[in-house]
Amino acid sequence: MTISAFDIAILGAGPVGRVLALMLARVAPDPARIALLAGATPAPAAPAAVPAADPRVLAMNHGSRVLLESLHAWPAKAADILNIHVSQRGRLGRSVIQHTDFGVPQLGCVVAYSALHAKLEECVAASGVTLLSGPPAQVDGQDGDGVRIRQGDAALSCRIAVQSDGAGASDVRRDYGQHALLTTAHATLPRRGWAWERFTPEGPLALLPHPQLPDAYSVVWCNAPERAAELAALDNTAFSQALSAAFGDRLGRLSCQAPRHVFPLALSARRALVQGRVAAIGNAAQTLHPVAGQGLNLGLRDAARLAQALGGWLAQPNASPTAALADFGRARQFDRVVTAGLTDLMPRIFATGLAPVEHACGLALLGLDLAAPLRAPLAQHLLTGFRA
Numbered sequence: 001m002t003i004s005a006f007d008i009a010i011l012g013a014g015p016v017g018r019v020l021a022l023m024l025a026r027v028a029p030d031p032a033r034i035a036l037l038a039g040a041t042p043a044p045a046a047p048a049a050v051p052a053a054d055p056r057v058l059a060m061n062h063g064s065r066v067l068l069e070s071l072h073a074w075p076a077k078a079a080d081i082l083n084i085h086v087s088q089r090g091r092l093g094r095s096v097i098q099h100t101d102f103g104v105p106q107l108g109c110v111v112a113y114s115a116l117h118a119k120l121e122e123c124v125a126a127s128g129v130t131l132l133s134g135p136p137a138q139v140d141g142q143d144g145d146g147v148r149i150r151q152g153d154a155a156l157s158c159r160i161a162v163q164s165d166g167a168g169a170s171d172v173r174r175d176y177g178q179h180a181l182l183t184t185a186h187a188t189l190p191r192r193g194w195a196w197e198r199f200t201p202e203g204p205l206a207l208l209p210h211p212q213l214p215d216a217y218s219v220v221w222c223n224a225p226e227r228a229a230e231l232a233a234l235d236n237t238a239f240s241q242a243l244s245a246a247f248g249d250r251l252g253r254l255s256c257q258a259p260r261h262v263f264p265l266a267l268s269a270r271r272a273l274v275q276g277r278v279a280a281i282g283n284a285a286q287t288l289h290p291v292a293g294q295g296l297n298l299g300l301r302d303a304a305r306l307a308q309a310l311g312g313w314l315a316q317p318n319a320s321p322t323a324a325l326a327d328f329g330r331a332r333q334f335d336r337v338v339t340a341g342l343t344d345l346m347p348r349i350f351a352t353g354l355a356p357v358e359h360a361c362g363l364a365l366l367g368l369d370l371a372a373p374l375r376a377p378l379a380q381h382l383l384t385g386f387r388a
Contacts, residue, residue, distance in 0.1 A: 006035040006130065007317040008310070009149050009158035011137045012165030013038035015058075016282030016299040018120040020162060021129045022071045023307035028314045031128035035158065037137040037151055055182040055261050056113035057218040059195070059208055059293030062104050064300050068116075073123045075115040079209035080106040082193030089200045089246065108293075110195075110208045110218065132156075136165065139278055147277050159277065160321050162306065164299075166283035169270035176265045176347065178203045179228035180290055181221045183260040185243060189252030190215040197292065198247055202227060204291045204347050205246055219243065219256070220290055222265065222347065232260045265289055267344055269336070273302075274329040277321060281306055286336060288343045298339050305331050 008024060010017045013036050025031035059081070060068070068074045084107060087094035099107045124131060135152040139161055142148065147161040185207070196207040196217075203222030210216040221243070223231065231239060236257050244254045269286040273279055282299030309328035313321050 004035070004154075004156040006156060006158040007033040007314065008160045008162065009035040009037060009137075009147070009156060010162045010164055011037050011139070011149070012163065012282075012284065013124075013131070014164065014166060014282065015116055015120055015296060016303050017162070017164035018124050019067070019071065019073070019300055020164065020281065020303040020307055022073065022120075022123055022127055023304065024310065024314065025127040025129050027307070027311045032130050033317075035130045035132055035156065036124060037149070038131060038133045039136055055184065055218070055259065057110050057208060057211060058113055058116060058296050059108055059110055061108040061293075061297045062106065064297045065106075065109055067300055067304060071123060073116075073120050075111045075119045075211075077115060077211050078109040078111045079211040080193050081108040081110065081195045081209065082106055084195050084197065085250075086197045087199070089198060089248070106193075108195075110211050112211050115211070139163070142276050142278060159317055160310070160325070161278045163278065163280045163284040164282045164303075166287075169268050169280070169285065169287075171271045172267065172269040174267040174344065176203075176222075176267070176289060177224060178222045178265045178289075178347070179225045179262050180265055181219070181223065181228050181231055181260055181262050183219045183221075183256055184210060184213065184216055184258040185219050185240070185254045185256040186213075186216050187251035187254055189250075190217075191251065196247070196250070199346070200246055202246075206290070206293070207247065207251070208293075217251070217254075221246070222290070225264070228262050232262050267340065269340055272329065273332055273336075274325045277325070279306060279325055279328065286340055288340060289347050291343050291347045294339050294343050298336065301335060302332060 007028070010021055017036060021034055021036045024034050028034055060078075065074065082099045084097040085094065086097075097107065099105065132151060132154075134154065137149055137151040140148040140150040140155070142161070146157050146159045149156045149158060149161060193209065195209060198205045198207075202224060205222070206220040207217040208220070210218050221228075221231070231242060234242065236255075239260070240253070240255045243256060247254060267288060270280055273281070273285055281302035283295070285302060286298065288295045288298065306328050309324045309331070310321070313319060313324045
């Protein structure tokens with residue numbers, strides 16, 4: 001058994017954990033005293049020439065892009081989102097949010113998960129942070145002086161532990177009764193810079209400009225589990241017809257030749273982000289419905305605020321971190337509640353099957369489109385989130 005001591009240990013090396021490590025490394029007197037505990041080294045990624053091999057793409061808002069660029073961690077390839085079109089199938093009302101409304105180059109961007117992970121991996125390797133690979137790490141206990149961590153047969157101690165491993169939480173949980181189908185589709189009439197969120201009775205359907213394939217869109221289609229499985233099993237021609245029927249003809253005909261992947265959807269969240277000397281961020285703090293693409297953006301705001309709270313403490317790690325951690329927990333409360341509430345409400349209220357409710361939703365979309373003052377708060381939240 002190997003025993004090592006660190007100031008901070010980050011359990012989980014996904015995008016949120018890596019961003020936290022990079023931000024802390026910038027202000028730490030000795031970055032090597034920050035441990036980033038990754039799982040076992042993954043198999044080599046598919047070649048860039050086959051981007052559909054990993055269907056995961058990430059919708060990054062303007063605030064997240066600014067953060068990643070400041071860390072020199074922005075991937076080389078990204079598809080700009082200049083306009084967001086929100087509508088519901090079979091009902092009145094739609095709303096369009098445009099980047100020109102806010103004087104920004106883009107509302108957000110779409111990047112491939114594999115590309116972002118590779119760029120962050122490169123930046124962490126050059127940061128001086130200690131990277132420990134092995135089995136998933138777990139908190140093994142804590143006291144007034146620090147936290148004990150176990151990673152397989154190895155053990156380490158740290159003054160603060162940060163859970164960023166995507167293990168989820170169980171304080172608040174909702175099963176949406178939906179599965180998300182992920183794939184890639186080509187359009188006969190593509191529109192550069194447009195992203196689409198279309199609410200259907202079965203669940204939301206999003207088409208995002210693909211960061212690596214021209215004239216293509218990354219598809220996130222939410223349905224009941226049985227329907228998602230049925231769609232995944234269709235041949236390419238039948239699936240393309242079903243997708244075109246659900247989305248409509250705004251992009252012409254949609255054609256899918258790519259593999260399809262299905263994932264269950266649920267809301268899970270911790271009520272408190274801090275327990276003693278252990279903090280939680282990203283998917284370890286909350287997992288959200290993919291509608292509006294807010295999950296990673298919210299997690300990056302968790303990481304940024306925690307790094308800000310711990311910056312002063314890192315200069316004197318023998319001092320108690322209680323005040324800094326408490327400040328982090330308070331500062332993140334409002335953003336988490338609003339973002340989780342928004343992404344929880346939208347997929348449910350648009351799929352009630354009740355005509356009066358759905359017509360009211362359509363009128364709300366129409367009102368947002370006609371009245372900029374009504375649209376601005378929602379758009380601003382989607383653009384940057386609440387950064388206390």
